[in-house]
Amino acid sequence: MERGFEFMDKELHEITPGEIIQHPRFVDKLVKAWYKDGTESWLLIHIEVQWYRDSQFAERMFTYFYKIRDRYKREVTSLAIFTDNDAKYHPNKFEYHCCGTNNWLNLFWVLSGDY
Numbered sequence: 514m515e516r517g518f519e520f521m522d523k524e525l526h527e528i529t530p531g532e533i534i535q536h537p538r539f540v541d542k543l544v545k546a547w548y549k550d551g552t553e554s555w556l557l558i559h560i561e562v563q564w565y566r567d568s569q570f571a572e573r574m575f576t577y578f579y580k581i582r583d584r585y586k587r588e589v590t591s592l593a594i595f596t597d598n599d600a601k602y603h604p605n606k607f608e609y610h611c612c613g614t615n616n617w618l619n620l621f622w623v624l625s626g627d628y
Contacts, residue, residue, distance in 0.1 A: 516547040521557070528580045543581065556588040557581055562625075564596040571607035575618045593622040 525543035542560040559577050563570055574591050582589045595603050603624070609616040 516555075518547070519545040521545055525559075525577075525581075528577070528584060556590065557585060559589065559591045560594065561592070562594045562596060566597070566599060566602045571604040571618075571620065574620055575607040575609075575616075578618055591618065591620055593620050594625055595622060596625040 521543040522541075525541060528543075541562075542558075544558045544560065545555050546558055547555045559574070559581055561574065561577075567573075570593075574593060578589055578591050593604075603622060605620050605622060607618045607620070
């Protein structure tokens with residue numbers, strides 16, 4: 514039996530309630546999706562549509578990732594959809610290094626013009 518997916522927009526807002534939004538966000542989605550193979554489990558997909566250059570974008574995606582992971586203790590994947598035409602701006606990872614501690618998040622991303 515295919516269960517599909519469930520949008521969790523309210524839950525995404527609750528994860529970061531006090532964030533100051535510099536640019537209006539048209540789409541930020543958190544989706545609960547069940548595996549197609551019928552596995553009795555689900556994962557969370559964080560989707561963000563980005564249309565402007567933002568030096569903090571990759572770090573923000575990392576922050577959402579670990580907050581979602583911490584709250585739900587489930588598998589999480591992040592998807593960035595870029596809608597701009599700036600070929601030089603499409604961050605694909607966030608890296609953090611401090612005194613031997615290293616963290617990184619590789620982002621899965623697509624260009625909306627490709628579809």
